[in-house]
Amino acid sequence: MNRKKPFIVTMLAAIMLVGLIAGCGNNSNNGGNKPANGNATNKPTENAATEAPPEANKKLVVGFAQIGAESGWRDAETDSVKATFSEDPNFELKFSDAQQKQENQIKAIRTFIAQKVDAIGLAPVVESGWETVLKEAKDANIPVFLLDRGITKGNEDLYVSFIGSDFILEGQNAAKWMIDEFGAGAQVNIVQLEGTVGASAANDRKKGFEDAIAGEAGYKIVYSQTGDFTRAKGKEVMEAYLKKDKNIQVVYAHNDDMALGAIQAIEEAGLKPGKDIKIIGVDGIKAAFEAIAEGKMNVTVECNPLLGPQLKQAILDYKAGTTLEKWIKSDEDVYFGQKAIDALPNRKY
Numbered sequence: 105m106n107r108k109k110p111f112i113v114t115m116l117a118a119i120m121l122v123g124l125i126a127g128c129g130n131n132s133n134n135g136g137n138k139p140a141n142g143n144a145t146n147k148p149t150e151n152a153a154t155e156a157p158p159e160a161n162k163k164l165v166v167g168f169a170q171i172g173a174e175s176g177w178r179d180a181e182t183d184s185v186k187a188t189f190s191e192d193p194n195f196e197l198k199f200s201d202a203q204q205k206q207e208n209q210i211k212a213i214r215t216f217i218a219q220k221v222d223a224i225g226l227a228p229v230v231e232s233g234w235e236t237v238l239k240e241a242k243d244a245n246i247p248v249f250l251l252d253r254g255i256t257k258g259n260e261d262l263y264v265s266f267i268g269s270d271f272i273l274e275g276q277n278a279a280k281w282m283i284d285e286f287g288a289g290a291q292v293n294i295v296q297l298e299g300t301v302g303a304s305a306a307n308d309r310k311k312g313f314e315d316a317i318a319g320e321a322g323y324k325i326v327y328s329q330t331g332d333f334t335r336a337k338g339k340e341v342m343e344a345y346l347k348k349d350k351n352i353q354v355v356y357a358h359n360d361d362m363a364l365g366a367i368q369a370i371e372e373a374g375l376k377p378g379k380d381i382k383i384i385g386v387d388g389i390k391a392a393f394e395a396i397a398e399g400k401m402n403v404t405v406e407c408n409p410l411l412g413p414q415l416k417q418a419i420l421d422y423k424a425g426t427t428l429e430k431w432i433k434s435d436e437d438v439y440f441g442q443k444a445i446d447a448l449p450n451r452k453y
């Protein structure tokens with residue numbers, strides 16, 4: 105073993121020397137061109153056309169496996185990721201839209217691995233079923249960052265960090281608003297519109313809410329059904345339920361889009377959303393703030409979709425060798441009443 109060392113050291117030294125000579129050559133070419141042109145600094149475009157930008161070789165390629173475009177929140181997240189990486193010349197983004205299908209996300213990840221990207225961002229549509237493909241990324245030494253939704257516990261070694269919200273807390277905050285509004289001991293029938301079956305955002309928003317009302321005997325979830333995080337399905341589920349039973353005091357929707365769909369169904373059934381039936385949403389999209397200002401919705405529990413900058417920072421930190429937090433948590437608020445109306449002009453998405 106030891107006898108091989110001098111040979112390796114010699115080889116390394118030789119490689120470094122070749123690299124150094126090549127590097128010196130480039131530098132002297134660049135340096136030589138500028139004074140020769142005499143006006144290099146005045147004509148940046150000419151230089152750009154003839155010389156490759158120095159960053160060209162160093163671009164970090166990021167593959168992002170997005171879920172789809174099911175909600176206003178999702179669109180805002182997509183815009184944030186695309187804008188963050190397109191504005192930075194040191195990055196190149198490969199974007200994939202899985203149209204809500206896990207199998208498409210798995211295919212996208214395999215393509216990113218084959219393309220030898222520098223990092224993978226994944227917004228997992230559901231929590232389970234990622235072990236095999238994430239192990240493949242790990243074996244290929246490609247770091248994976250989970251964005252906005254999580255995966256089944258026990259798989260923490262398969263990703264660097266989860267960047268996103270505390271969905272259990274969001275569910276608790278939704279319940280807290282409701283209990284403050286109606287008071288302890290009130291009789292309240294609730295319809296829960298759940299998000300995509302198996303999604304961490306749906307599982308945890310349900311858990312946080314249900315745990316928080318467990319001690320309140322008068323608060324009853326009379327119906328709980330998935331609306332797949334879309335406005336159309338939120339409306340459909342609500343419409344069907346209202347045909348059977350109108351004795352509901354609250355709709356708790358796991359996102360604003362489903363809440364907005366439910367509002368339409370309630371209006372079409374001749375009831376007043378926001379008054380006859382109180383409406384709770386999650387996300388904090390602009391359309392929810394508008395509905396609150398119109399008095400048709402009551403509260404939105406904020407969930408931050410602008411995660412592009414945090415993803416970029418996490419990748420840079422990882423590449424720099426910094427140890428990252430396992431959960432990079434978003435800071436969020438709850439908006440209702442005048443606070444929502446005041447915040448409306450500044451909502452960007």
Ligand code: GYE
Nearest residue numbers: 175177252253305333359
């Ligand atoms: O609340 C919902 C979306 O994963 C946090 O997904 C996200 C959720 C968001 O479609 O609107």
